Amino acid sequence: MLKVDNVGFCYKKDDWLFRHINLTCQRGEVIGIYGDSGIGKSTFAKLITSYLRPTEGEINVPHKLNNKSNPVQLIWQHPERAINPKWKLSKIFVEASDLDSEIMQWMDINDEWLKRYPGELSGGELQRFCIARSLGKHTRFIIADEITSMFDTVTQAQIWNMLLNITEERGIGMLVISHNIELLNRISHHLIDFNEFSN
Numbered sequence: 001m002l003k004v005d006n007v008g009f010c011y012k013k014d015d016w017l018f019r020h021i022n023l024t025c026q027r028g029e030v031i032g033i034y035g036d037s038g039i040g041k042s043t044f045a046k047l048i049t050s051y052l053r054p055t056e057g058e059i060n061v062p063h064k065l066n067n068k069s070n071p072v073q074l075i076w077q078h079p080e081r082a083i084n085p086k087w088k089l090s091k092i093f094v095e096a097s098d099l100d101s102e103i104m105q106w107m108d109i110n111d112e113w114l115k116r117y118p119g120e121l122s123g124g125e126l127q128r129f130c131i132a133r134s135l136g137k138h139t140r141f142i143i144a145d146e147i148t149s150m151f152d153t154v155t156q157a158q159i160w161n162m163l164l165n166i167t168e169e170r171g172i173g174m175l176v177i178s179h180n181i182e183l184l185n186r187i188s189h190h191l192i193d194f195n196e197f198s199n
Helices: 041-048 089-095 101-106 111-115 123-134 153-170 181-187
Strands: 002-012 015-025 030-034 056-060 072-075 141-145 173-177 190-193
Touching (some): 015 173, 030 181, 041 072, 089 111, 089 123, 101 123, 101 153, 153 181, 173 181
Parallel strands (some): 030 173, 030 190, 072 141
Antiparallel strands (some): 002 056
């Protein structure tokens, strides 16, 4: 279970970006998060995945065990910023130590891609690779931050169909951040309006 208890964040004293956020996400559950630009949705994603620490409140997530990958994975909006552009995809693949070939097949990733550098793939291809990389055997929750907003509707549908099938099969919970309320209505069990927590 992923639990957020009365979490708030501010960059400067008493200048709160958001406060009093409470939510619980079970494995296999999809929670959609929407709201205006600049109110802290991406910052909230970074809090859950420990890139930042909350100013107040607590976030309880499954802990990393031994040398296993983090059970809570963040998928970024811009895949080219999430990986080293100087590494071939084969090296990036190996870095995700608990990733299995089944995920690569589910995400329709060609083995030939592993011989290439990130810049040699299209945006949609690279995002599928980054999603696959986040879906290791020990992944329990995914935070998906506007992961298809840069793509056309056909590519968006392909990516979401693949991701939803895999997470349902493996019982992975998701927090999905998006401006696309129609998308969130289709894929989410519950919706959260982040505007309610911003100042």
